[in-house]
Amino acid sequence: MTTEHIYSPEEKRKRIFGIVGAASGNLVEWFDFYIYAVFAVYFQQALTAPDMNSTAKAVYVWGVFAASFFMRPIGSWVFGRIADKYGRKRSMVVSICLMALSSFLFAALPTYGQVGMMAPFLLLLVRLLQGLSVGGEYGAVATYMSEIALKGKRGFYASFQYVTLSGGQLLASLLGVIMLAFLTEQQLQDGAWRIPFVIGGITALISLLARSRLEETLSNQDSNLKESGSLRELFSKHWRSFLLVVGYTAAGSLSFYVITVYSKTYITALGIPGKTAGIMMTVALFVYMLAQPVFGAIADRIGRRKAMLIFSASLAICIYPVMVTGMHAVSGSPVMITLLLIFLMLLLSFYTSISGLIKAEMFPPHVRALGVGFSYAVANAIFGGSAPAVALQFKGAGIENTFFIYVIVMLVICFFCSWKLPKEPEYLHHDH
Template identity: 50%
Template structure:
């Protein structure tokens, strides 16, 4: 048999192996891939939630606000590493396989969490303490930046044809679940330990929990089926930015366009909303926290529902509905929320907004993956998402607070609406990936 014939036979065999996966095997693959996604986001958000307790351990004693600002600065540095992670892990996934990329990313997150859990304090090693904390966060930022694109790509490829929207929606189920799990672990520790114990050593426990969970995810991911073939990984230009931008510029710009609006409104109604309820609506911190916890639980449950809906009406239709409703409804919803008194009414309004956002988030990874061919798919998904997310999603809270400080808080509502209008225009102009995309 010639080398060409042997290669074709191998390709056919590898493709058939993925095609012939049973529903049970596909579900296990989705669980394995999404478990790492949950762990990644748990570890990433544990830092933010525990900062109140460990900020004084890594920075000179003095103004608590200054300590928190320094800690927040390191958090932002991790956020800005995402585009680099999207490029690095996208390249690994396209050239060396999705499974290898996902294993490395979750192992890197595990290492970052263990490093933070074991770090000596400022009193012990001086300025080296915050520098090592920054290094650990940079590792975690790289990991999260690479996790999204690779796991989204893998889940899209392994999902059952005709039900890809439903299965791929579990990426955001676990993303939201990671945030909720971080809140749950911290809440349990607050019940068990005193404030002084949490500040002294208790804050280290969630990072240990995250590292152990990452090892479990690593074991699950080792047994996953690879969804790419050897031929695809060796294709000229596989996993390179040059080939991506040269041959798939329109797809890249399209993803940037709707991710900008999608990421912005996601952060506006999730991470920023709790502060908005306190600072603008005048709710207590405890009440706002409870409202958001319930809303996030409902939001998490909505993802498979809207993912399944996209399987019936098409991804492009879902995106058009998202862009249109978000552009029209954001200003009235946020304006009403600013004056609402009832926690129940506030929760209902937020859930309504999150239902609109679900039209996008439930298929966020899938619709991106369907835009790119296999040899640059993970890179295309990861890099475009990370760039738009870092610029628009990462700055959402800062922009909102800046407008509020300037006395023009409503400008932020219009900013979100305009970016969602951009997402609508992009969605109208894009071909329906369920008919013309690279994933079938």
């Protein structure tokens, strides 16, 4: 049974404002981060060597996309330590400032024609800065939202982390559709690709105002502990939790990037025009975003553990037949392909709606942001960010379908990791 918690109207307003404030910054962080994926096909012409063929350019640009994920563990360590030692609010404020800076730098990148080989190098450098910022974002936001959410409804409120994460991806995709409606692909390649990064930098500065007014959730007692934010403390006393979180995050991140990022490349290869594919992905992401609170509320009812088991089992069963058989069978119908994408995203929602919360509940407050962020970043770097590049390697070798077998194997591992999660009711409504 759910324990009923009574809040004063003022306390309830404060907590909901905290959720909104943290979530708004998260929206901007991920919008800025995903602009890269949406506009990569346009700036790759300007920032890579003209004598490279289109495949080599794509491999480099998506390789840079993957490389930025390897900055996430560093970002999660740096910002996780700040969050656990000096406060969740300070960590979130610094990370949004860094994202604003890197977005403006991205907009100002010189072309290959201007600086030669320095252009692709600077692309990598600025993208690594974005990876550092996002690496710090996830752990601090997941921790903050789990701590400030109304008790008994944590799944519902914590789901807004992925509402804004997918919302950022949706807005980036929508911006791509809007710009293609007003500009030609040639104009985008000639320099209009810089506009989204300017927009991203400006919105980051605006969200900074909301974050600067957040209420701190880290207690003085926890921040003053010598072990607060310490990797030694994390690995000496909480390594089992760390490995468990890495186990289910690996499959969750891999599935997320396959379904929400790589699938656009996949359906374009089926003969769907790029503009149509962009609209299809925008529609699917919109439904996915709206679904997060629904699945968060479901998890509050059935329990986090059951939600995780449903996610890993159902997606392991469905992803191969949907992507390999279903997509090809309806390749002439954008509507049917969009419905298949939405179906996979809904299965994914059993994980994404509560992913930050279940990670936060695995660690004590004094290493919570570090534990959540670092475990997520490690799994995401190895399995999530690499997904498009690895899929392209499989495709280049003529065995693209085998890539989905790899996804299934990771989901099976996730199933067994989820099985190890504590059973309800003790776990479901446990409050740190």
